[in-house]
Every structure is written in structure tokens, then in C-alpha cells.
Amino acid sequence: MKIATWNVNSLKVRMLHLLGWLDTDPPDIVCLQETKIDDPKFPAAQIEDAGFHVVYSGQKTYNGVAIVSREPVAETVNGIPDFADEQKRVIAATFGSARVVNAYVPNGQSVVSDKYRYKLDWLGAFTRWLEQELERYPELAVVGDFNIAPESRDVHDPKAWEGQVLCSDAEREAFNGLLGLGLVDSFRLFEQPEKSYTWWDYRLNAFKRGMGVRIDHILLSPALAKRCNSVSILKDIRAQERPSDHAPVVADISGK
């Protein structure tokens, strides 16, 4: 089973990129973030016509998440239970024995912003919920745009980013809190190219100059990590015409 995560930065604009990917080299599950589309306008029919199922939780202009899958979904949950939040940032679903949580973690804007406080509160609630999910579902994948670069090697210019949003101590502690539950940053289970990133600013020709950060992640419970064969970043999709500013990440967890 291949599971992927991709921040599309508007599904409407990225629809042909998605359908092309699903046509040529489809993962079994694709988790999308920043769909930026209200549920009544979600292009479900186009995705279903391509032979996939899809569940979604969106809103106009901001946020929005969806899970596209070969197999039908069960036990769909929108949002973090018991955490009041009008922003559509989480959707979870079950595939066979595997549970998939798809998250668009708040950006934070800057460390002195109210949005940063919201981000940390949000991550606290997210972590408490995932602790329960792990007990219920030993085969758990937590994927999405975390808006956190876990380590210096995940940032093209660690000096410039030091203490900034995405890289601050509190954010990295929150990320380590997720790992503390037993989740594994699957990307680092394997040898990876130097300067592996998942997001590059649209400005300054950042993609071509390799100026990126690794903020999109696939975290796996021990039971799934054991079956993980490879994880890679699909830079080709970031290199297309009119791309999202994020590249997808895909993990193969079909077992040895």
C-alpha cells in the first residue's frame, strides 16, 4: 500500500495535476491539504470518474482537507474530537485495519502572532487525541502539512530560519511530542538525498535554487513503520507548470 500527502494550495487550480498523477502512478491513498473549497463545490465526481473514492471537509478560501483512495473508506471523522475549531484542518478514515489521519497543521504566521498561540494549542489537542487513536488503531498513519521543520537538516538555511515560525523550539518540541507517542518520521527511516525539502517559496526562484524546507510528513506507528519499504518526495510534481508550492511525499508500506 502506498500512502501519499500533498498540500495542493487550491484543489480547483491543481485538479489536472492530481488527475494526471492518479492516472500515471497512483498511490492507494492520497491525503490533500489546503483544498480551499467548500464541500458543496468539491469536485468529487471528477475524482470518482477516475476510479477513486474521496471524503472531504472543506471551507471557502482557507484550509480544507480530503482523502482520495482506491478502496472505500470507513469511520470518517472530521476535526479533532472535543476541540472546538471552525477551521477545517483534519479528516481521518479507516482502510481495512489501517487508520489514516490527514492534517493541515496551522501555519502560525510568526512567533509573535496570535496564530502562533493557536498553532501550539492546536498541536496540544492534536497530540492528546492521537494518543487515544494509537490505542484504538495500532496501524496508524498521521500525515499532512505539519508546518514544522523538525531539524536543521530540514531547512536550506538553518541560520536564517533559526527561531522563526516552522523552526521554533516550541514547534519542534510539539513535533517531538508526536514522536514521543511512538510515531516515527518515516522519511528518516531511509537514506535520503541531501537537501530534501517539501516546500519552496514561489518567490525568488526558490525551487530551482534549492531553497526549501521539509514540513510535510508521514508519521507511522511502529506496526506500520515495520512494513515501510521506502519514502520519497515527488519533486517532479513541484516542477510542473503552475505547481503547488508543496511537493507530495509518498510512503510504500506494503511490507517486506
Place this chain on the structure above:
DNA sequence: ATGGCAGGAAGCTCCTGA
């Protein structure tokens, strides 16, 4: 130190993203 680019909604400019 600042702005650069892109998307969306509104409406001919502003907010947000990371």
C-alpha cells in the same frame, strides 16, 4: 531591511501562506 509569488474574494486591493 524589504520584497519577491500565488490563490481567493472582492471588486480594481487586501489578506494569507511558510
